[in-house]
Amino acid sequence: MPRQDPGSTIWFSLSIDGESLGRFNGCDGLSSQVEVEHHQEGGNNGFVWQLPSRVTFSTIRLTRPLTPDTTKVAKWISSVQTGIKRPTAEITALRADGSEVARWGLIDVLPVSWQGPTLDPGSPAVATEVLEIAHHGFTD
Template sequence: MAGTLKLASSGSFALTFPDAKTEDPVWRFTGLDGLSLWMEGDELHAGGDNESSHYLPTRMKYKPLVLSRPSDEDTPAMCQWVIDNMKNPTPRTGQVSVYSEDPNSPMFVIEFYDLVPVAWRGPTLSTDSVLIAGEEIEFVHRGFKFVPKKPKTD
């Protein structure tokens, strides 16, 4: 056996911006949804060939990225950050670091291009519920890549 398999399922995610300004906060998230892509295309039917068609790829499409977390004392600041960025939308490169047990060393980093917040969903509050209140931020983007890990130096 070559090594121990580390899983990202029990960790957290942190959103950062490589061009971070001092007012850009760093929040930890417990959920990440929307990491997917697909190729759109056009179906072309060749004349005289009634048994098959050709698929012509046209463009890559990306699902919106949704980061979620339990609500806490930072909830009002997070909501205001989203509002401020919606009022003045500036597409930015954002990085999501995926952690497992070690909160200081990410397992991997995903870089998103032209990330823009488009929605914030706050907690549903009810005194009859035992569920933990949570919140979500939804972003649109123009693609992503996994950032190569830097080799460990001894």
């Protein structure tokens, strides 16, 4: 089996409840933090117990050049206005050839921010969009 180059170009596919919102070329914020309580036990001076208490998850920022899939993102964000539904999501890291590198399932996803492109003929650049989503944890 040939080895895959870990430095190859990676794309990130986002789907919400199984519906694809397209591919993104940037993904930031796939992280979690465990808060730790410190507990000193009487008579035990050798160490302090570190006990897990709460897990928090950062928001995830996905970026890409403007594509026709932007309308799917706008539709999803607009659906929040008619009632909050917290769907599941899946982010899949893909190599340039389409093969999967890794996959993350997300629980109770909510779009919290979308930034469209700046369209200025005075400074031509690639028109990009940024989608930021919140979630309540990872699935198996």
